[in-house]
Amino acid sequence: MWWAQLLNTITAILDAGAGGGGGAYESIATVTGSGQTTLTFSSIPSTYTSLQIRYAIKPATGTGEALRLQLNGDTGSNYSRHALAGNGSTANASGGASGTFTWGGDNAAGTQTSGYPYVGLIDIQDYASTTKNKTVRTFVGTDANGSGGVSLTSGVWLNTAAITSVTLFFPSGDSLATGSLVSLYGIKGA
Amino acid sequence: MPTTYEPIATTTLGSAAATITFSSIPATYTDLRLVIVATATTAAPDIQLQFNGVTTTTYSRTSLIGTGSSAISNQASSQSYILLDYTGLSTTVPSLYEIDVFSYAGSTNKTLLAKTAEDRNGSGDIFTTVGLWRSTAAITSINLFLSAYNFATGTTATLYGIKNA
Numbered sequence: 001m002w003w004a005q006l007l008n009t010i011t012a013i014l015d016a017g018a019g020g021g022g023g024a025y026e027s028i029a030t031v032t033g034s035g036q037t038t039l040t041f042s043s044i045p046s047t048y049t050s051l052q053i054r055y056a057i058k059p060a061t062g063t064g065e066a067l068r069l070q071l072n073g074d075t076g077s078n079y080s081r082h083a084l085a086g087n088g089s090t091a092n093a094s095g096g097a098s099g100t101f102t103w104g105g106d107n108a109a110g111t112q113t114s115g116y117p118y119v120g121l122i123d124i125q126d127y128a129s130t131t132k133n134k135t136v137r138t139f140v141g142t143d144a145n146g147s148g149g150v151s152l153t154s155g156v157w158l159n160t161a162a163i164t165s166v167t168l169f170f171p172s173g174d175s176l177a178t179g180s181l182v183s184l185y186g187i188k189g190a
Numbered sequence: 191m192p193t194t195y196e197p198i199a200t201t202t203l204g205s206a207a208a209t210i211t212f213s214s215i216p217a218t219y220t221d222l223r224l225v226i227v228a229t230a231t232t233a234a235p236d237i238q239l240q241f242n243g244v245t246t247t248t249y250s251r252t253s254l255i256g257t258g259s260s261a262i263s264n265q266a267s268s269q270s271y272i273l274l275d276y277t278g279l280s281t282t283v284p285s286l287y288e289i290d291v292f293s294y295a296g297s298t299n300k301t302l303l304a305k306t307a308e309d310r311n312g313s314g315d316i317f318t319t320v321g322l323w324r325s326t327a328a329i330t331s332i333n334l335f336l337s338a339y340n341f342a343t344g345t346t347a348t349l350y351g352i353k354n355a
Contacts, residue, residue, distance in 0.1 A: 025195035027355040054221055054352070056292035056301065086254030086263025086318075093261075116322060117301045119292045139303055141252065141320025146267040148252040150303075150320040179298060183220065183354035185194065 024188040033057065033180025038169040041184045046128035046162055048186030053104075053122040057180035058114075059170065069104035069122070070167045071134060071157045076100065078158045085151035102155025104168045105140045113144035127163040134163060194355075198222075200348040206231050206340040212349045213331040217295035219351030224332065226287040228345040234278030235336040237287065238271035239321070241300065241329045245270050253319040271335075272321035275306045277314050281342065294329040 026048075031039045044051070057067075070079070079102040082095040105120055120140035126132055134157040141150035157163075168182065176182075196219075201210050215222070228237065240249070247268040255262040255276045266273065279285055285308040292301055299322060306317040323329075334347065 025352070027194040027353060030354040054290070054292070054354075056221075056298075058298075084254065084261070086252065086261075088252045088263055088265030091254055091261035091263045116299055117292060119290075119301045119303055119320070121290060121303065139305065139318065141301075141303055141318075143250050143252045143301065143320045143322035145250040145322060145324060146265070148250075148265070148320060148322075150252050150254045150263075150318055152254070152318065179296075181220070181293060181354070185352075185354075 026186050026188070028184045028186050030181065030183040033176035033178050035060065035175045035177070037173055037175045038167060039176065039182060040165055040167045042165040044164050044166065044184070045186070047188070048128070049126070049189035050187045051124040051127050051163070051166070052185045052187060053166065053182065054120070054185065055180070055182040056117040056119045057182065058117060058177040060175040060177040066106050067104035067120070067168045068101040068171060069136060069155070070101050070169070071159070071163050072161060072165055073167065074157070074159065079155060081153060081155040083151055083153040085149055087149040088147065102136055102157065103138055103153040105138065106151035106153050113142070113147065116142060116144040118142040124163065124166075129160070130162050131160055133158050133160060194353045196351050198349045198351050200346065203341055203343055203345045205343055208335060208340050210334040210341060210345070210347050211331060215330050215332070215349070216351070217328055218353065219295070220293065220354040221352040222291040222294050222329070223350040223352060224287070224289040224291070224347065225350070226334070226345070226347045227284045228279055228287070229281055229284050229342040230279035230336060230339050231281065231342050232339040233281050235338045236278045237274040238335055238337060239274055239289070240271050240333045241323050241325070242327060242331050243333060244323075244325065248324045249321065250324075251319045251321040253317060255318070256316045258313070258315065272302070272319070272323070274304050274319070275308055276317045277308045277310065279336070280308070280310060283310055291329065296328070297326045299324050299326060300329060
């Protein structure tokens with residue numbers, strides 16, 4: 001049937017997508033804010049090539065304390081980080097080695113102001129490898145009409161284990177207010 | 191797992207145009223991603239973005255730019271649009287824009303992250319920005335326009351929807 005062939009063609013085009021799209025990009029889990037100081041995506045399947053976390057959050061206290069990230073529950077000094085940030089007037093580079101976390105956000109990206117979301121993209125490539133250390137990249141920011149900041153960070157977890165869980169947390173006990181949204185996606189290779 | 195990253199619409203200009211508009215955006219996704227590959231009829235206009243046809247001064251941004259010789263951060267508040275680049279479009283070398291709009295259908299103020307690559311073989315920049323639209327309305331349309339001149343023939347813009355679990 002000509003229409004079935006057409007439907008298959010359209011489906012194939014949509015599945016192929018672009019920019020990592022189509023059936024290659026799948027939602028794994030979502031957390032909505034309800035006062036959590038820590039959130040963990042656990043039991044992450046190893047069936048993808050890379051992971052992406054997308055968030056639009058409201059820290060409850062509005063202090064702008066940056067989200068921190070740990071992998072597989074490891075709280076050892078096995079992480080390092082670099083950041084390139086702008087606060088609207090100054091560009092700044094910073095970093096840290098042998099720390100107990102890497103960035104899931106960045107303080108230098110600006111103080112979050114009540115009512116204005118803090119948004120971010122976190123990419124983790126080759127997360128299921130059992131032979132490679134793991135690199136994390138973030139692009140985060142917030143703007144409050146006259147204040148704010150934007151930041152690019154890179155981090156490494158010096159461990160070759162496959163990543164099965166990702167934990168995001170605030171320092172000093174800040175928490176995710178209602179309306180916060182954090183979603184984990186898996187991206188497949190060919 | 192369901193497919194969660196879907197193309198909503200693509201525009202490829204068959205002739206020069208002053209604006210590119212995506213309208214009737216469904217509210218069924220969590221986030222939007224807009225990918226633009228653009229040139230202009232005359233150098234070097236900037237791409238500007240508005241939502242829902244709103245032209246009031248409800249937009250702002252904070253940007254981080256690398257020019258090849260220095261890193262710069264600047265900011266603009268109470269604007270009538272969100273600026274998406276620094277050097278501006280070339281007539282021959284395409285600039286690449288990736289714009290992520292978060293929780294676009296929700297009832298909070300709307301924030302986007304944009305990164306723009308515009309290298310000119312000896313000049314150009316990498317431009318990143320966080321942009322804010324102070325509105326709690328769901329985004330149903332996106333309007334792209336230039337500070338001067340027109341988008342050139344062949345400019346493409348694709349809007350994707352990303353849906354969480």
